[in-house]
Amino acid sequence: MSAQREMKEKNPWPVTIIIIVIGVIAIVALVTVAVLQNMPLSQKYKYGIVLDAGSSHTALYIYEWPAEKDNNTGRVEQTHSCKVKGPGISSYASDPWKAGESLKECMKEAEMKVPGKRHHETPLYLGATAGMRLLNMENGSASDQVFQAVEGALQKFPFSFQGARILSGQEEGAFGWVTVNYLDDRLKQGLETTGALDLGGASTQISFVSSNYNGSESPSNSVTFRLYGNNYNLYTHSFLCYGKDQAMKLMLAQQTKSGPETILDPCFHPGYNETKSYSDLYNSPCVSNRKPQGAPATFTHMGRGNFQQCQEVVKKVFDFTSCKYSQCSFNGVFQPLLQGPFGAFSAYYFVMNFLNLTNTSIPLDAVRQKIKDYCATPWKQVMAQHPDVKVNYLQEYCFGATYILTLLTEGYNFTSESYSNIKFIKKIKGSDAGWTLGYMLNLTNMIPAEAPDTPPLPHAGYVSIVTLMAILLFILFLVSLRPLWRRCSKHPRII
Numbered sequence: 184m185s186a187q188r189e190m191k192e193k194n195p196w197p198v199t200i201i202i203i204v205i206g207v208i209a210i211v212a213l214v215t216v217a218v219l220q221n222m223p224l225s226q227k228y229k230y231g232i233v234l235d236a237g238s239s240h241t242a243l244y245i246y247e248w249p250a251e252k253d254n255n256t257g258r259v260e261q262t263h264s265c266k267v268k269g270p271g272i273s274s275y276a277s278d279p280w281k282a283g284e285s286l287k288e289c290m291k292e293a294e295m296k297v298p299g300k301r302h303h304e305t306p307l308y309l310g311a312t313a314g315m316r317l318l319n320m321e322n323g324s325a326s327d328q329v330f331q332a333v334e335g336a337l338q339k340f341p342f343s344f345q346g347a348r349i350l351s352g353q354e355e356g357a358f359g360w361v362t363v364n365y366l367d368d369r370l371k372q373g374l375e376t377t378g379a380l381d382l383g384g385a386s387t388q389i390s391f392v393s394s395n396y397n398g399s400e401s402p403s404n405s406v407t408f409r410l411y412g413n414n415y416n417l418y419t420h421s422f423l424c425y426g427k428d429q430a431m432k433l434m435l436a437q438q439t440k441s442g443p444e445t446i447l448d449p450c451f452h453p454g455y456n457e458t459k460s461y462s463d464l465y466n467s468p469c470v471s472n473r474k475p476q477g478a479p480a481t482f483t484h485m486g487r488g489n490f491q492q493c494q495e496v497v498k499k500v501f502d503f504t505s506c507k508y509s510q511c512s513f514n515g516v517f518q519p520l521l522q523g524p525f526g527a528f529s530a531y532y533f534v535m536n537f538l539n540l541t542n543t544s545i546p547l548d549a550v551r552q553k554i555k556d557y558c559a560t561p562w563k564q565v566m567a568q569h570p571d572v573k574v575n576y577l578q579e580y581c582f583g584a585t586y587i588l589t590l591l592t593e594g595y596n597f598t599s600e601s602y603s604n605i606k607f608i609k610k611i612k613g614s615d616a617g618w619t620l621g622y623m624l625n626l627t628n629m630i631p632a633e634a635p636d637t638p639p640l641p642h643a644g645y646v647s648i649v650t651l652m653a654i655l656l657f658i659l660f661l662v663s664l665r666p667l668w669r670r671c672s673k674h675p676r677i678i
């Protein structure tokens with residue numbers, strides 16, 4: 184036996200070290216293969232763009248989601264939004280091409296935000312709501328021309344333009360509900376859903392699931408969905424002309440029935456004094472048939488700032504006299520029993536946020552008192568306290584808050600108790616609450632009817648278990664070698 188071999192036989196450590204090194208390499212290799220093989224593929228993103236052509240303005244939203252996860256929930260996020268300068272597209276009826284022009288700035292922004300190589304596959308949608316519904320009722324060819332102009336402008340951009348159309352009130356309500364519940368992760372988990380309250384300028388929507396409503400009573404208010412393996416029977420209604428701006432016209436029409444030269448309006452602050460034109464006030468189909476005969480060209484709109492009286496006038500814009508169903512909200516529209524939490528967004532949020540009233544644990548009486556005090560504040564003082572707020576918005580918050588409270592409590596039958604089930608929200612997890620996300624998810628088939636198959640373990644859990652098992656096996660292996668080592672150290676020559 185050579186001296187070298189003798190050394191090896193006496194000392195088992197080099198063999199042990201080799202075993203350990205091989206063992207460690209094997210573990211690292213095993214874990215690496217397991218991790219790489221099962222790692223979510225590299226994160227490439229896809230994009231979608233939706234233009235919300237509302238009655239008061241247009242906004243563009245860009246959504247982003249991981250390319251491999253089209254079918255999974257909770258992964259689509261709003262990454263950018265752009266507010267189009269100027270009024271809503273329905274205001275360009277007499278100058279349609281300007282409607283197209285107005286969108287260009289935000290569209291250029293979208294070109295910058297969406298990576299160039301994704302432009303061609305990025306779907307682009309434009310959905311118009313109550314402003315265009317009213318224009319279409321009033322003047323079909325003007326509405327067609329606005330759409331032509333808008334389509335012409337959007338087609339010039341490199342995205343995959345999927346068309347511009349008017350959403351029905353039902354779609355607007357239902358997609359708002361989908362958005363809220365998708366962002367809250369309620370659909371995939373089959374949790375109790377949140378109702379959606381959207382207050383626009385020209386229409387307002389209420390949508391919720393009520394267990395005593397199966398759609399048979401007033402089927403036109405029913406929308407059914409199968410999402411992630413769950414069936415939903417949604418109640419939804421859109422009240423045209425009951426958005427904040429058209430409701431104000433209804434309220435002013437109430438006070439100008441006889442064609443007076445001056446009105447002392449309880450919904451405006453004391454000291455408010457503006458000359459307004461009758462033809463502007465009565466320019467929408469919501470009120471055009473009520474224009475007083477022989478009225479002067481203008482009237483002086485003065486403020487009185489009285490919340491209670493304002494509530495009385497506002498109540499008159501709702502018709503509570505007839506209901507052919509088991510129960511109604513107003514104007515003879517069926518509404519099942521209110522149920523569950525609600526998210527209230529768009530103008531609900533803007534108005535209540537301005538008045539610091541988004542906290543709905545404040546008792547309704549205290550909310551009323553706060554609005555009462557605000558309405559009674561002289562207009563000069565209001566302007567001085569809010570120099571940065573646009574006067575057009577500022578002058579309307581007294582009416583807006585009174586209208587919201589009346590709509591919720593008298594219109595939809597929220598009580599002092601159920602009022603606290605409402606949350607006034609603007610965004611959920613960084614995405615705006617509104618119909619646009621739900622609309623895109625629906626058109627891109629991104630919410631599957633059945634629950635997607637999910638691996639039994641999340642990736643991190645899988646990696647941990649593989650690592651742990653490999654280490655345990657290796658320790659077991661070393662332990663099994665122990666008798667060998669012992670013999671080796673007692674009788675070094677026997678190895």
Ligand SMILES: O=c1[nH]cnc2c1ncn2[C@@H]1O[C@H](COP(=O)(O)OP(=O)(O)O)[C@@H](O)[C@H]1O
Binds near residue numbers: 239385533
């Ligand atoms: O900063 C704000 N303060 C008050 N109201 C706002 C603000 N921003 C938007 N709004 C209001 O929100 C409403 C948005 O309505 P939109 O334009 O979506 O109409 P639609 O949904 O009826 O078509 C309008 O009444 C608009 O005046």
Ligand SMILES: [Ca+2]
Binds near residue numbers: 238312383
């Ligand atoms: Ca809207």
